[in-house]
Amino acid sequence: MDIHKFEVFLDLAETLNFTKTAERQFTTQGNVSKQILSLESELNIRLFERSHRKIELTEVGSLLLPYVKNVVEQYHSMQGVLETYTNEHNLSLNILTIPTMINYDGFAKITEFLKLHPEFTVQLKEVESVELTYDEPNEHSDTIHFARSFQAPPKSIEWLPTEKDYFAAVLPKRHPLAAKTHLQLEELQNENFLVLGPSTNLYQPVLDLCHEAGFEPKISYKGSRIDLIINMIANDMGVAIVMEKTVKNLLKENTVLVPITPTRESYLAFTRRIGEHSLASDAFWAYLKQDSKEN
Template sequence: MELQQMRYVVAVAETSNFTRAAERCRVVQSALSHQIARLERELGTRLFDRTSRRVRLTPAGEAFLPAARQALDAADRARAEVAAVSGEIRGRLAIGAIPTVTAVDLPSALKDFHVRHPQVRVTLRVGGSAEMAERVRQGTLDLAFLGLPRSARPKGVHGRVLAHGELVAVVAPGHPLADAVDVGLRRLSDEVFVDFSAGTAGRAQSDEAFAAAGVGRDVAFEVTTPDLVVRLVRLGLGVGMLPAAFVTGLAGLRVVELRDPPTRVEHLVWSRLGPSPAATAFLEALDVPVAPAPPRRGTPETSPEERNGAPADAAP
């Protein structure tokens, strides 16, 4: 079993097409097909069901795929660790982020990192906090920027709190509350809202605050991105709830500061297995202390926060 064969399997699984997989791997299709067939003979089972219209994983292929990805990641990590000994940072850096991250100027940080470490292939995935944290736990992301209610902590990862912030209400310029100040949540609860989908961390920040105030509210528009929140609010379809630092400079909106605002905490998290050389370099560029490698078996594990005498920001 060879790493190249695993790369071919992963490429076919992700593209559901042998031709596109061969193009991604920069080989002719016949060579890719031959190597996968050779691997299937070695394993004694088929990894893909092939028809004239589609290619999909068999149950054996579904079982093989995660292990293949882990093996490829381990090989890449080994190469990066060896290069790091000589002072060269290379490999991959997969970052996840919520769309409303404000504690760090992420585009500028990515640009600076690319200039300093051009041998690192950087990727960025934007999504919800729960998805990003799970991808860090699974190892498909090296680190992620999250936004959580004050009552929540990311589980199964190492991390640091980057910032605490408050949410504000945003309304269209012609809204009755456009010029209001010091508005309470009870007064605001009479409005129709545009907010994130129920069950997400972005929605929970507001839901928990209204529940604590003893009032409910009508969320008529559930969306997945802050851009859509802003567009619907500008059209006068409802009131939005967004981080105060995020709405600074947004045109066509009026900001309503609240007497008892919802709050959120921005976290930066990475794997408990320890960051890769590229991830370590990125964390150091952000002045974030890096957790040392996990202790050997039989050695009691102590969190980096505990070693620094501070409470843990990310619970194990």
Template sequence: MELSYIREFVVLAEMGNYLEAADALFIAQSSLSRHIKSIELDLGSPLFDRTTRKVVLNGFGQAFLPYAKKMVEIQEEYENVLQSYLSGVSSTITVASIPSMVRYNITDVLAGFKQANPRYKLNILEADSSQILQLLLEDKCECGFVRDKDGLFDGFNKIPFTTDHLVAILPKNHPLAEREYLSLEEIQNEPFLFLNKNTTMYSICVNACREAGFEPNVAFTGLRGENLIDLVAKKMGVAVLTRRPISGRIYEDVVLVDVVPYVTTSICLVYQKNKKIADPLKSFLGYVQTYVKENENATEK
């Protein structure tokens, strides 16, 4: 059975008209009719009920159609892969990520994917979540690791990747510094140090304070968490950040205290909806999904 005939069958099934299908395929109507009869002979049954103007799939044709589509899809896939090898051109995928790649194991995923798929060229961009979504809309990257936020992903598909939660950073001699956890209400009268207003983290922290029943006194916003921590050490206020990017370090003059109730944030891989997924992106999405499944029992570090 000719694979090209299978493709013609799929087009005819979708269009329901020999003349229109033949025009779309750039072949003669008589050739299309002959090719369909060849498939029917191979399968041992007619595929269509024919009228004077339209053709409609019969039960046998309806049963065959999904398999025909799979055969066409597989043919397109292997032709693209083989063509890239023959032409010597490497396919490229551009992945954007929030800055805390190491702490969220994103660098492990990028390196692992590259090792498993050496023929793909991997470009990596670093930006805040809102900036990454704009990069996606401008087709400057194919996918991005972003911090989840309600309503942020309209128009995007997402793959949950990992989670984190908020902590308060206090001076070492703060009255609450010995606590294992605290509520935001307990520090509501402190000057707050947050990341910049145009970041997703700023929105998450401000919304958490509002959920706790108060409007935070934001004394400083900055680009880097380490600057916020240094200002806390100098008794300029208290900071609220996510735990994983700052855990594992030794701080002499500040302490990290978990915020309760827990304010959890999710890191997701997002990509555009309703857009054809090229082979490099398809491979990367599959790799990430496998990584998440294999590490789904891992705890926050």
């Protein structure tokens, strides 16, 4: 059913004049007549009695009038809801991010973008690195991710790295090796390791580094909160291998950060699926690209 035919019917039922309805509908009298005849044919009834000088609603036309009004009102109400939803979606930037985002340039880029484009809003949701996949069926395809990666994503994903980060060691300040400017990782092989556990994407790379250095780490704690690990180190409970920029703002006075060999390079990057995106997503992506060219 063409809703416009209902709208023409309602207009003509009010004016009872083809000329006036044609003017109000920005069309011709002939087109108004065609719309009414087509509606009558679809409903298999006669809606108007036509005479040479005037028209009037038939009995069944009057009977249907309030129902047609309700259909048209509900249709426009539905259109309004859809328009509001679409506008809000297009102007909302949805980002899934690792909990430590505030320590990286990516967070500053979001705030700078919002200052330049106050018409947009941002919805940030923190999740662990291992949860940042594009496999969730309920996740909107327009969602942008900010996460750490040790390699480029698959071809179905576009990415914009914002910076690099490297593994380093955090030691208690009173540790015998704390005064060194650089450490061979094997020098820590007898230490108790406090590590970010399997719920993060840093657990296996730390194990791999230790294996590369020739030893199996003695892990005394696995957790998901880097701030808790730093506090444990400050209390001489062990050492940790962490990403340097993650902990720079979390170090205590009685802890130190020391570069290590071997280490491993990682990228902090924004990623999204290749395809069509919302106005907010495309605007933010264009901003990131332009910013990367300028820097």
